[in-house]
Amino acid sequence: MRRHRITGLLGAIALAAGTLAAAGPAHGLPPADPPPAEFGTDWHDPLTAAPPVARPATRSCQVTLAEAQFRDFTPYRGDYTPPTGCGAADWAAVVLRLEGKVKGRQYDRLGHLSLGGVEILRTSTPQPSPDGITWSVEKDVTRYRDALARPQPVEMLIGNVVNDTYTGVIDVKATLTFYAADGRTPAPDTPDRVLPLTTPTITTPRNTERLLAEVYATGSGGGCEEYWYMTTPAGAPYSCTADGGPHREVRVLVDGRLAGIAAPFPTVWTGGWSNPFLWYVTPGPRAFDVQPIRYDLTPYAALLNDGRPHRIEVTVAGLPAGQSGWSTPTNLLLWQDEARQVVTGALTRHQESDPSGHSRWTPAGPGEQHRVDTEGAHRLTVAGYLNTSRGRVATTVTRSVHHTSVHRWTEGESRDALTATWTDQESVTHGPTTTRTDRTYTMDGETTLGAGDRLRTVLTLGDRADTVTLRGGRTVDVSRLDDRYTGDATYTANVPRDQRHAVATTSARYRLYGSQAPGGCYDRTVATAQGAVTVDRRRC
Numbered sequence: 001m002r003r004h005r006i007t008g009l010l011g012a013i014a015l016a017a018g019t020l021a022a023a024g025p026a027h028g029l030p031p032a033d034p035p036p037a038e039f040g041t042d043w044h045d046p047l048t049a050a051p052p053v054a055r056p057a058t059r060s061c062q063v064t065l066a067e068a069q070f071r072d073f074t075p076y077r078g079d080y081t082p083p084t085g086c087g088a089a090d091w092a093a094v095v096l097r098l099e100g101k102v103k104g105r106q107y108d109r110l111g112h113l114s115l116g117g118v119e120i121l122r123t124s125t126p127q128p129s130p131d132g133i134t135w136s137v138e139k140d141v142t143r144y145r146d147a148l149a150r151p152q153p154v155e156m157l158i159g160n161v162v163n164d165t166y167t168g169v170i171d172v173k174a175t176l177t178f179y180a181a182d183g184r185t186p187a188p189d190t191p192d193r194v195l196p197l198t199t200p201t202i203t204t205p206r207n208t209e210r211l212l213a214e215v216y217a218t219g220s221g222g223g224c225e226e227y228w229y230m231t232t233p234a235g236a237p238y239s240c241t242a243d244g245g246p247h248r249e250v251r252v253l254v255d256g257r258l259a260g261i262a263a264p265f266p267t268v269w270t271g272g273w274s275n276p277f278l279w280y281v282t283p284g285p286r287a288f289d290v291q292p293i294r295y296d297l298t299p300y301a302a303l304l305n306d307g308r309p310h311r312i313e314v315t316v317a318g319l320p321a322g323q324s325g326w327s328t329p330t331n332l333l334l335w336q337d338e339a340r341q342v343v344t345g346a347l348t349r350h351q352e353s354d355p356s357g358h359s360r361w362t363p364a365g366p367g368e369q370h371r372v373d374t375e376g377a378h379r380l381t382v383a384g385y386l387n388t389s390r391g392r393v394a395t396t397v398t399r400s401v402h403h404t405s406v407h408r409w410t411e412g413e414s415r416d417a418l419t420a421t422w423t424d425q426e427s428v429t430h431g432p433t434t435t436r437t438d439r440t441y442t443m444d445g446e447t448t449l450g451a452g453d454r455l456r457t458v459l460t461l462g463d464r465a466d467t468v469t470l471r472g473g474r475t476v477d478v479s480r481l482d483d484r485y486t487g488d489a490t491y492t493a494n495v496p497r498d499q500r501h502a503v504a505t506t507s508a509r510y511r512l513y514g515s516q517a518p519g520g521c522y523d524r525t526v527a528t529a530q531g532a533v534t535v536d537r538r539r540c
Contacts, residue, residue, distance in 0.1 A: 035529035039491075039502040042131035043531025044281045048288065049510035049524040050483070051517070053095050053138045059180040061086040065096070066113065066156045070170040075157035080115060082149060086180040089149035090187040093179045096121060096141045098172060103132025105497070106168025108270040108279075110220050111158030112329070113174055117196035118147045119329040121174075122216040122290035124269050125158060126283065127276045128168050129531075130497075137288045141176070143333065146194040148176070197330035203309045204301075206342045209388050210335035210430075211301045214292035215314050217250045217264050217328050225325025228318075229266045229420055229443065230407060232372045236361045239413060242320050245359025246420075247376035247403055249317040250328070252295050254303070255310050258352060260295035261380050263401040263424040264316075266443055268461060274447055275457040277489040277504040281528045285463040285483045292331075296428045298395040299384030302345030318357055318376075339389035349383035349396070357403075369408040369415070376403045396429045417446040433471050440464045449493065456490040467514075479514030505529045 061083035068076035082089075098113070098121065106128055113121040120141050126133060141148070158170050181187040191212075193205060204211070219225040224240035231242040252260035267286055270279035279287070304310050314328040337343050357376030364370040383396040405420035424439040445459030462484050469477040489504030507527040514520065521540035528534060 033532075035532040035534055037503075037530065039277060039280075039500070039504070039530050042129045043133075044528065044533050045133050046126040046135040046281055046283060046288075047526060047533075048283060049508040049526045050289075051510070051512060051522045051524070053140050054093070054518060055095060055177075056092045056179045056185045058092055058182055058185050059086055061178045061180075063176045063178070065115075065174040065176050066154055067173045068156060068171075070109075070111075070158040070160045070172070071162040073157065073159040075155050078154045080152045080154050082151070083178055086178040089145055090181050091142065091145065091148075091178050092181040092185045092187055093140065094142045094145070094148055095177045095179075096139045096174065097177065098123065098137040098174045099134070100125065100136070100170060100172040101132065101134040102126075102128040102168040102170050104128060104130060104167035104169075106160070106162075106166050106170070108276075109158050109160050109170060110218065110269070111156070112216075113154075113156045114196070114329075115144065115147050115154055116152035117198050118144060118194050118331050119196065119216055119292075120144050120147075122218065122292075122329070123158075124267075124283075124287050124290070125170055126270050126288075127280065129280070135288070139289055142188060143190050144194055145190040146192065148178075191333040192336040193332075193334040195332040195334065197312060197314075197332060200311045200313045201309045202312055202332070203307070204304045204332070204334060205336055206305045206307050207337045207340045208301045208305055208334045209298075209337040209343050209386055209393070211297045211304070212333040213252055213260065213295045213297055213312070213314075213330055214333065215250060215252070215262075215295070215328050215330045216290055216292045217314075217316070217326065218267065218290055219248070219264065219316075219326050220269070223325045225319065225323070226269070227272075228264075228325070229405065230416075230418060232407065233359045233361050236370065236372060237411070238370070238409060242318070242323070244318055244320070244357060245372060245374050246405060246407070247318045247357035247359070247374055249355070249357070249376070249378060249401060250293055251315050251317055252297065253311070253313045253315065254297065254300045256313075257350070258380060259297055259300055259382060260397075261378050261399050261401055262293045262295065263403060263422040263439070263441065264293070265291070265463070266420070266422065266441055266461075268443075268459075273445065273457045273459055274455065275489045275491070277491055277502045278457060278459065278487040278506060280504075280531055281533065282485065282487075282506045282508040282526055284461050284485050296395070296397045296430075298386070298430065299347055299349075299382045299397060301343070302384055302386055303347055305343055305345075317355065337388050343386050343388055345384060345386035345392075347382070347384040348394075349381060351381045353377075353379040364411065369410050369417075372405075372407040374403065374405045374407070377401065393431045394429075395431075396427075398427045400425045414449040415446070416448075419444045433469065435467065435469045437465060437467045453493045453495070454490055455493045456488070458488045459486070461485040477515050479516045480512070481516075482509075482511040484509050503530055507535075
């Protein structure tokens with residue numbers, strides 16, 4: 001992805017090499033060699049602090065899904081056939097693994113992998129060293145059982161440009177490993193149907209009793225929407241403007257009526273903030289595994305169960321009219337009532353607050369900085385019921401999103417800073433069970449271009465979520481995610497790579513507690529200096 005000239009961000013958190021060293025070596029390992037004084041022609045292969053995908057100890061079968069070299073924007077196309085040695089479709093788990101390698105000079109690139117039109121992975125690539133790097137991404141794709149259970153066409157694309165300057169050919173292999181179910185490891189509950197939303201008009205099965213949508217929403221493509229959180233209102237003297245400023249909201253509409261709202265995750269790709277040295281080893285949260293936004297559309301199932309085609313659309317509110325830059329591939333996940341040919345019901349409630357999203361630009365006075373203050377909020381409640389074979393089941397979904405940010409910059413953008421917080425609170429009551437999820441995304445940093453064209457970026461990113469499940473008013477499950485990245489990188493801009501004299505310290509800590517964590521607790525920290533791993537510690 002090409003990046004426009006962006007140089008800035010606020011609320012700097014200094015991360016000194018001494019602080020990283022004080023964290024100590026990984027458990028059971030001797031102290032690592034001292035890191036180099038500056039970046040050279042090679043560095044540690046990219047890695048994240050996230051937990052590995054859980055794999056059951058049952059019989060497994062592996063299938064190669066795609067193997068390709070990407071030099072341009074020609075997609076890989078192939079054919080998939082499910083394995084025969086691990087069950088017909090009732091697998092205990094299915095794990096997708098993407099392995100990649102690249103060397104030379106190359107931008108970060110965005111990619112996707114689909115099966116029968118169903119998007120099963122959206123990813124981005126790390127930027128290579130001259131000597132070359134390898135990396136991998138793993139993802140649990142068991143929920144796509146419906147698409148995995150039969151032969152399907154495969155399409156994969158990591159759009160790339162290779163020429164005399166950008167020499168990195170992206171070489172990847174994607175595999176699926178299937179784990180058979182047995183008496184001790186049964187197959188999990190997965191959707192009966194997975195339908196790609198390739199056109200806005202779709203007809204769903206008439207006995208649908210639960211309906212989710214997942215949207216792989218990404219602002220990207222090399223234009224200003226790659227940095228949508230930094231855009232300023234029209235008229236402000238900044239290199240990326242949008243009529244209403246940086247507030248964005250991803251919405252789902254059913255037959256033109258608002259059915260779901262969400263805050264987009266502010267993904268920072270591996271060339272983000274004008275400073276690739278921040279990301280060479282430790283990418284920002286979700287950069288390698290773009291997670292879809294999920295919406296519970298079950299209150300609308302009764303309307304969709306009439307056997308007629310309906311329009312389900314995804315829009316990005318706040319995006320200037322006619323402007324591109326967002327991708328929103330969408331899958332519908334449906335559970336069916338096998339004991340009913342038609343499930344009837346009704347939408348009983350639709351209550352929406354007036355959406356707000358506004359920015360205020362304060363021009364810079366002499367010797368001061370320009371400032372844009374942004375705030376946006378929206379709340380939606382929908383409810384309905386379905387007459388299933390097990391009786392009437394009511395579903396109520398409430399979602400509330402809120403965004404605040406302060407963006408400051410100097411004339412010429414030699415100093416550019418942002419502090420931003422997004423919250424996305426969701427409550428879903430389905431029969432006697434209520435699940436509440438509170439998500440918070442944060443971005444806080446600053447870029448400065450100083451004497452001798454030394455460009456420095458100091459940045460912290462946060463991805464947090466607290467989930468509580470209640471049944472009959474009693475808590476039955478609790479989980480907490482806290483994924484945090486901090487980095488401080490400096491290099492000389494506008495010179496050849498071997499003259500940049502780049503230094504960088506980064507730290508990524510991923511904490512997960514509750515039923516979603518292996519053993520109930522996962523806590524790993526990975527820290528680097530000048531591309532060398534200085535800490536790799538697990539605390540659980």
